[in-house]
Amino acid sequence: MNQQTVPSSGGAAPQGGVYDAVVIGGGLVGSAIAYGLRRSVERVAVLDEGDTAFRASRGNFGLVWVQSKGMGLPRYGSWTMNSAALWPQLAAELLDKTGVDVRLEQNGGLHPVLSEEEFEARIAFMTKLQAQPGMPQYEWKMLDRQELADVMPGIGPDVRGASLTSVDGIANPLKLLRALHAAFKRDRVDYLPRRKCTSIRRADGVFHVDTPQGALRARQIVLASGLGNPELGKQIGMDLPVRPQRGQIIVLERTRPVLKLPLSTLRQMDEGSWLIGDSQEEAGYADEIAGLNVLGTLADRALRTLPALRDVRVVRSWAALRVMSRDGFPIYEQSETCPGAFVATCHSGVTLAAAHALKLAPMIAAGSLADDMAPFSTRRFHVQEA
Numbered sequence: 001m002n003q004q005t006v007p008s009s010g011g012a013a014p015q016g017g018v019y020d021a022v023v024i025g026g027g028l029v030g031s032a033i034a035y036g037l038r039r040s041v042e043r044v045a046v047l048d049e050g051d052t053a054f055r056a057s058r059g060n061f062g063l064v065w066v067q068s069k070g071m072g073l074p075r076y077g078s079w080t081m082n083s084a085a086l087w088p089q090l091a092a093e094l095l096d097k098t099g100v101d102v103r104l105e106q107n108g109g110l111h112p113v114l115s116e117e118e119f120e121a122r123i124a125f126m127t128k129l130q131a132q133p134g135m136p137q138y139e140w141k142m143l144d145r146q147e148l149a150d151v152m153p154g155i156g157p158d159v160r161g162a163s164l165t166s167v168d169g170i171a172n173p174l175k176l177l178r179a180l181h182a183a184f185k186r187d188r189v190d191y192l193p194r195r196k197c198t199s200i201r202r203a204d205g206v207f208h209v210d211t212p213q214g215a216l217r218a219r220q221i222v223l224a225s226g227l228g229n230p231e232l233g234k235q236i237g238m239d240l241p242v243r244p245q246r247g248q249i250i251v252l253e254r255t256r257p258v259l260k261l262p263l264s265t266l267r268q269m270d271e272g273s274w275l276i277g278d279s280q281e282e283a284g285y286a287d288e289i290a291g292l293n294v295l296g297t298l299a300d301r302a303l304r305t306l307p308a309l310r311d312v313r314v315v316r317s318w319a320a321l322r323v324m325s326r327d328g329f330p331i332y333e334q335s336e337t338c339p340g341a342f343v344a345t346c347h348s349g350v351t352l353a354a355a356h357a358l359k360l361a362p363m364i365a366a367g368s369l370a371d372d373m374a375p376f377s378t379r380r381f382h383v384q385e386a
Contacts, residue, residue: 030224036361109168237337
């Protein structure tokens with residue numbers, strides 16, 4: 001393999017041929033971390049495999065969502081809440097640096113229920129969620145049918161109500177990814193597309209990151225390659241139990257703005273198109289196969305929620321793979337056997353983008369994760385049951 005240093009594509013070549021940090025993965029998770037790292041260190045590179053990789057970042061619903069997050073791990077609820085609070089800062093910074101408006105709206109969000117049973121189950125879930133020790137408290141309420149109709153006129157006869165929070169919102173995920181990559185150019189982050197990491201070695205305190213085009217050297221590395229993390233993790237002494245979970249989305253044509261608040265299963269984009277989503281399928285790596293049964297279920301529930309959508313034509317649909325750990329929560333950790341190598345794996349790349357850029361990245365740059373990040377380590381998967 002050619003071991004010569006890959007030439008820099010963004011700014012000047014790093015002094016001595018060694019980067020301060022190399023992020024492996026150019027999706028939303030890796031890009032947000034790289035953006036944040038550049039605030040603390042001078043020489044950052046991002047390796048992006050290219051369009052042959054599974055692209056969760058380009059199949060995203062774009063929610064900045066807090067409600068429902070943290071059942072069984074309250075620290076995840078607080079991490080999510082923290083990120084939502086930081087999102088206005090991130091959006092403003094990106095607009096100032098790049099001129100790209102990521103279309104952040106944080107006016108609240110709805111989770112609809114279509115039966116009395118769903119209504120009662122939702123109350124029980126939200127009550128139990130917030131009763132957990134250490135869970136952040138935020139305002140939420142159940143809207144009955146009439147209260148929901150006041151917020152969302154035209155709801156269908158099957159709609160019983162919805163849970164409402166003031167902390168939820170939406171962004172445009174494609175514009176977010178574009179803004180982060182545009183910031184790379186301005187901040188002189190070396191973005192290296194079509195560079196797949198083939199192996200990682202550590203020698204003399206420096207990581208050697210091999211690619212088909214040559215090797216990069218770095219004092220720190222971050223594995224943020226989603227479903228590619230388990231294989232790379234083995235090379236830094238980490239067992240990363242990650243699996244794909246397929247989600248499907250239906251896209252409807254543009255209409256005038258109608259939806260005042262996003263739903264967990266239905267939203268209107270800033271340019272007027274509609275997205276219907278929320279499927280969760282254990283389908284392996286069949287990411288490009290859109291299942292008609294699932295799409296039919298999504299469409300049926302959307303029409304029961306808002307019958308006027310019956311007259312809005314379908315433009316396209318797609319499937320993409322979420323990056324799910326064994327328990328569904330993020331993994332953030334530094335390798336014990338390869339200090340300086342970090343991993344970041346999660347399925348909420350939009351919601352957590354602000355936390356990744358403004359909280360996680362400074363920890364990585366400083367060389368260690370804060371003590372309160374311990375619940376996200378892989379040690380939770382290896383606790384022996386009594």
